[in-house]
Amino acid sequence: MKNMLLASTSTLHDQAYLDYLLLELKEFYSVGSQVLFIPYARPGGISHDDYTEKARAAFAKINLDLKGLHQFPNQVEAIQQAQGIFTGGGNTFLLVRTLYSLGLMQPLKEAVSQGTPYLGTSAGTNIAGLTMKTTNDMPIVYPPSFNTLGLIPFNINPHYLDPDPSSTHQGETRETRIREFHQFNNIPVVGLREGSWLAVKGKEITLMGSLSARIFLPDTAPYEIEPGASLKELK
Amino acid sequence: MKNMLLASTSTLHDQAYLDYLLLELKEFYSVGSQVLFIPYARPGGISHDDYTEKARAAFAKINLDLKGLHQFPNQVEAIQQAQGIFTGGGNTFLLVRTLYSLGLMQPLKEAVSQGTPYLGTSAGTNIAGLTMKTTNDMPIVYPPSFNTLGLIPFNINPHYLDPDPSSTHQGETRETRIREFHQFNNIPVVGLREGSWLAVKGKEITLMGSLSARIFLPDTAPYEIEPGASLKELK
Numbered sequence: 001m002k003n004m005l006l007a008s009t010s011t012l013h014d015q016a017y018l019d020y021l022l023l024e025l026k027e028f029y030s031v032g033s034q035v036l037f038i039p040y041a042r043p044g045g046i047s048h049d050d051y052t053e054k055a056r057a058a059f060a061k062i063n064l065d066l067k068g069l070h071q072f073p074n075q076v077e078a079i080q081q082a083q084g085i086f087t088g089g090g091n092t093f094l095l096v097r098t099l100y101s102l103g104l105m106q107p108l109k110e111a112v113s114q115g116t117p118y119l120g121t122s123a124g125t126n127i128a129g130l131t132m133k134t135t136n137d138m139p140i141v142y143p144p145s146f147n148t149l150g151l152i153p154f155n156i157n158p159h160y161l162d163p164d165p166s167s168t169h170q171g172e173t174r175e176t177r178i179r180e181f182h183q184f185n186n187i188p189v190v191g192l193r194e195g196s197w198l199a200v201k202g203k204e205i206t207l208m209g210s211l212s213a214r215i216f217l218p219d220t221a222p223y224e225i226e227p228g229a230s231l232k233e234l235k
Numbered sequence: 236m237k238n239m240l241l242a243s244t245s246t247l248h249d250q251a252y253l254d255y256l257l258l259e260l261k262e263f264y265s266v267g268s269q270v271l272f273i274p275y276a277r278p279g280g281i282s283h284d285d286y287t288e289k290a291r292a293a294f295a296k297i298n299l300d301l302k303g304l305h306q307f308p309n310q311v312e313a314i315q316q317a318q319g320i321f322t323g324g325g326n327t328f329l330l331v332r333t334l335y336s337l338g339l340m341q342p343l344k345e346a347v348s349q350g351t352p353y354l355g356t357s358a359g360t361n362i363a364g365l366t367m368k369t370t371n372d373m374p375i376v377y378p379p380s381f382n383t384l385g386l387i388p389f390n391i392n393p394h395y396l397d398p399d400p401s402s403t404h405q406g407e408t409r410e411t412r413i414r415e416f417h418q419f420n421n422i423p424v425v426g427l428r429e430g431s432w433l434a435v436k437g438k439e440i441t442l443m444g445s446l447s448a449r450i451f452l453p454d455t456a457p458y459e460i461e462p463g464a465s466l467k468e469l470k
Contacts, residue, residue, distance in 0.1 A: 009405045009406075010405075011405050012405070013403035013404075013405065014403075042415075042418070043407070043411075043415075044407075044411055044414060044415060045414060045415050045417075045418035090415075091415050093374075094415075094419070132374065133373070133374050133375050133376075133377075134373060135373070135374065136373070136406055136407075137407070137412070138368070138369060138370070138371070138412040138413070138415065138416060139328075139367065139368050139370065139374060139381060140368050140412075140415050140416040140418070140419050140420065141368075141419050142368075142380070142381045145377070146374060146377045159404065159405060159406035161404060161406070168248035168249075169248075169394065169396060169429065170244045170245075170246050170247070170248065170394060170429055171244075171371060171394035171396070172278070172279075172371075172372070176278075176279055177372070177373040177375075178373070179279060179280060180277070180278075180279060180280050180325075180326050180329075180373065180375050181373060181375040182280075183277070183280035183375070184329070184375050184376050185375065194404065194405055
């Protein structure tokens with residue numbers, strides 16, 4: 001049975017890395033398990049080692065062990081044998097290119113489909129959707145495809161930001177960008193605000209955290225759903 | 236001799252479309268010429284016809300005629316014979332995919348290299364650079380390549396935004412995104428603020444408008460250049 005926690009962001013303002021999720025994560029991963037960390041999104045260009053150390057330090061607070069996927073000689077096997085997986089945020093283009101080039105997309109999809117607990121934050125959440133076409137990231141590298149894991153039947157836009165009515169900036173708002181996406185794609189998009197996450201248990205998908213989320217469908221006015229709402233009919 | 240005007244944005248806050256550039260454009264295009272408009276970036280999903288009409292109305296204010304590239308039966312010929320070209324803003328992924336699928340990237344590069352006046356705004360400016368890897372747009376479609384026209388020896392980040400010190404949002408700042416770009420690319424990036432443009436005349440490239448621009452190089456602290464500064468050594 002699928003067991004995923006898909007978070008908009010790893011970090012809330014004025015908090016330490018993953019702090020707001022730690023209580024959840026203690027429940028989420030089995031007691032004493034070692035979590036496999038996928039560091040390939042490299043936020044700000046941080047090295048795989050440094051990023052893994054950052055995640056390790058946070059997981060140590062709840063007595064979980066964590067090891068970076070790049071440290072394993074056989075990475076497919078590492079994914080197949082993982083007791084839990086966490087894909088950190090950063091650049092989605094880089095993450096997707098790396099997963100494809102190492103042949104890890106399919107093994108990752110299979111492991112999570114078969115029930116390995118999966119935590120994603122930001123880019124790690126993006127790739128759980130059908131495509132990465134609703135990422136906010138800059139296309140700094142060219143991946144062989146924009147198709148991602150498809151572990152949920154829609155896309156997520158993490159770090160969702162409401163339009164700022166006082167802004168004089170002419171760059172597109174997030175809502176405009178998602179409307180452009182729907183000119184060419186027939187996939188629902190969940191705008192997930194920072195502090196929100198989706199809990200996926202088998203076929204059930206629930207909005208968690210204290211904020212509402214914004215749902216975008218083609219040819220339909222966007223609407224809000226409240227914490228606790230089910231998204232299992234969204235497809 | 237190359238003759239380009241590469242603008243960060245088409246529109247300034249509280250102004251009409253292209254208004255702040257109209258005086259420049261009157262000088263830029265030859266008297267009475269017909270300008271070829273490339274509408275493929277489709278901001279907000281606007282149709283090619285509606286987008287062309289919007290540009291036509293603005294150009295009419297300075298007595299220039301304008302026709303949409305999509306209206307020509309032979310688009311390669313239309314580019315080769317154009318008296319002037321304008322590529323409007325919108326989604327860079329869509330613009331680049333469309334130019335590649337219609338076989339127009341090379342003819343466009345040749346025409347502008349040979350001196351056809353070229354105006355770009357936003358996405359239309361992005362494609363003048365070496366790659367589209369510093370666009371701000373959402374990857375709503377998958378282009379066959381991120382390589383673009385290479386009419387200037389660097390990349391542009393249009394709608395450049397300085398970090399907001401009061402923001403509590405955890406999404407990456409523009410500067411962080413460009414730093415991530417430089418982990419994998421050795422190309423200078425010009426952060427072009429709204430209201431700024433680059434004037435390209437042969438080998439000379441000059442920053443125009445009233446604002447400074449921000450220059451990003453690999454392994455170097457970003458720095459500002461002032462209006463009137465030459466960028467011809469930037470490569």
